[in-house]
Amino acid sequence: MENETKGKTEVNDVKEIKGVKDYKDAKIKIDIDRYRVKEGDTINLKKFATYCDQDVDKSAVKNYAFPQALDEISLLQAKLFAQSTYGLIIVLQAMDAAGKDSTIKHVFSHLDPNGVHVVSFKQPTEEEKDHDYMWRINKALPRRGDIGVFNRSHYEDVIVSRVHNLIEQGKMPKNLISKDIWDIRYRQIRDWETYLNENGFPIVKIFLHVSKDEQRDRLAERILNKQKNWKFSMADINERRYWDRYQELYSEMISETSLKEAPWYIVPADQKWYTRYVVAQIVIKALKDIAPKFPEMSKEIKDQLEEFRKLIESGSVGMIEEMQDMMLPSDK
DSSP states (O other), rough: TTTTOSSOOOOOOOOOOBSSSSGGGGGOOOOOGGGEEEETTEEEEEGSSOOOOOOOHHHHHIIIIIHHHHHHHHHHHHHHHOOSSEEEEEEEETTSSHHHHHHHHHHTSSTTTTTEEEOOOOSOOHHHHHHOOTHHHHHHOOOTTOOEEESSSTHHHHHHHTTTTHHHHSOOGGGGGGHHHHHHHHHHHHHHHHHHTTOOOOEEEEEEEOOOOHHHHHHHHHHHHHGGGOOOOOHHHHTTTTTHHHHHHHHHHHHHOOOOOOEEEEEEEEEEEHHHHHHHHHHHHHHHHHHHOOOOHHHHHHHHHHHHHHHHHHHHOHHHHHHHHHHOOOOO
């Protein structure tokens, strides 16, 4: 993983960070609430920054703050998994080449794979087209205790479908395709996300906001850099022609569907080191809002563990089988 550090830095350690002799001297605190869209806000993406707009030290973030954030997410995820009551859904939406894949790789790939499930929603299959647009999304929802990461999502069906007029080309009954169809879908999505939250599955939605110039450079890199040729798709070039329409619809979509219990965050995406750190902080906040805890052990188990601990420390127990024998119920 990029930015990977050797070992963990203790709170009182002094660490050399490209001229920053002590991490306390580095500026690494950010305000993620400035990226959160309040319910009822009218959004115009042109007014939102695509670059780092806070005074933070890049080296401190990459070498200290980001690795520390990953450690914090890991601990919170372990508690979420062990508690197994809540599930968390993270949605990532963006224009092509905004960094969804790399963000997922750097923020989530270090976590326990048993409790994190990444689902990429691409062009619907024929089977998926035979169902309602939420069918494939419902199938991918995480279990209690898990984090579900959606690379694209149900929002494709109010964005891409609208840009390319796919709904009229599909199997939706024609009498149900009214001029209010998009308002209806927004309402359905709001209701669905509220339902999930009320059943213990909060959802956090992140829009990676990349500039048109940065997208151009990243698409060009996929052509010029042989190691990135595999990422190239002619569809990405074609979709770029609809840039203004996408920006308009994403603005409307975020305005219509950012809820108190299911918020949108508009995260600057031109600088990947900053994007990843902001996303990590958003995930930490979402997990802290859940406040997961390791389950309390029963008094009986606590007493047994204490007994085993004493035996091991005294050298009286040399084999695991002896412990197992002690766990067997008495015939008395």
